[in-house]
Amino acid sequence: MEQEETKHNHAVEILPSKVLIVFSNEVLNREDILMNIFNVSVDPSRQIHRDVHWSNKYFTVNFDIYIDEFDYLDEWVNEFCCAEFDDLRQALAGCILIMPCKDRNTGNDGNLYKLALLGKCKGWDEKFAIILATDLNVDEDVRCRLEQGLLETGVELTSVTGSDTEKEYGETFGIQRIKEVIDTFEWPPEMIKRRDQTAGKLTKFLEEPAFPLEDIMSQLQQARAKYLKMNPGEERDNFAHEMADELGRNLYGSSPVSDLFF
């Protein structure tokens, strides 16, 4: 029982702080691909890159990149899913497979479907798995079937060139889609640093000019400090009134506050 509890605690402690990149041995421009995804110069001959910085408009996060390669996908999947790698899988946020998807991989019994094993692996819940096809040499119907078949198993397929449908609907594909998947992964709160971000800028609907809120807040704090230092009296009251008027102008322009809402 105690052993079980220790095991459980051990599992909880492992943060998904690594992203595994797996290249097919047929992919040659690895450095370019890694540069495009992570925007850093990554030496593909090194297998581990620590503290790669990732940022978007909402947060920044640092994670490690592990790089692996395979000759045969089915062998790699079988090895990756074995119990020996339980801890590694738990430490992963997800896995990005970079490979050409040719006819031999894409049939109903093709190698790609072996990736369904990933979904059944211990500790693979809530992780992402995405294939970046450097060359998707199949017709549209086969591609659709393949995409849907993989999605059912929790693996997404995107290609460097994008499908006709993706282009038609202006959807993200290839490297951009991979970035989106990394962005939307549920990174543990202790790993991310939130950035200040005001969600919407809807001042035009209020028919009022935009205002720099940060500046106003800082001015307010300075004003409050100054007010507290002043001696009680008329001068202090005048100062407070002036500040209130100034704040009103900054926030709501010349309109009375009540006009905004009715």
Place this chain on the structure above:
Amino acid sequence: MVQIDYMLMISRQGKVRLMRWFCPYSAKDKNKICRELTTTVLSRKTKMCNILEYQDHKVVYKRYASLYFVCGINSDANNELLTLEIIHRYVEAMDTYFNNVCELDIIFNFSKAYEILNEILICDGAITETSKHSILKTVASMDALETSDNLDQVLS
């Protein structure tokens, strides 16, 4: 007339990003609907029909970029095309609010996404406002109130 029973927003990775239930469902039913519809909708081909029969009702869905908007409606009384129009209106409102909305915006501002939805659909799932301008004006007013509250906190 459209009365939506529930609305789900599901990502391409199969994660439910938003859900709003306008009819009473048990927790077990909710889980079942989320799980089954995620699999069903994600596995449909792009050019398949956006309306499908599910359990005793119909499901209308539409994909926008990496997000699927899924609505459950009563088969008899509701218009499927109007439901699609409501989804589109909701997406348009969010798109304007977030200035080109993406999944990340919704993850980090999910309360805003719910607020916008609340302006479009009332608690029984009926449409309450069709004007995008009115919807956004109300949301902007709420934002202004929130800002005002923040300033009050500083002064106090």
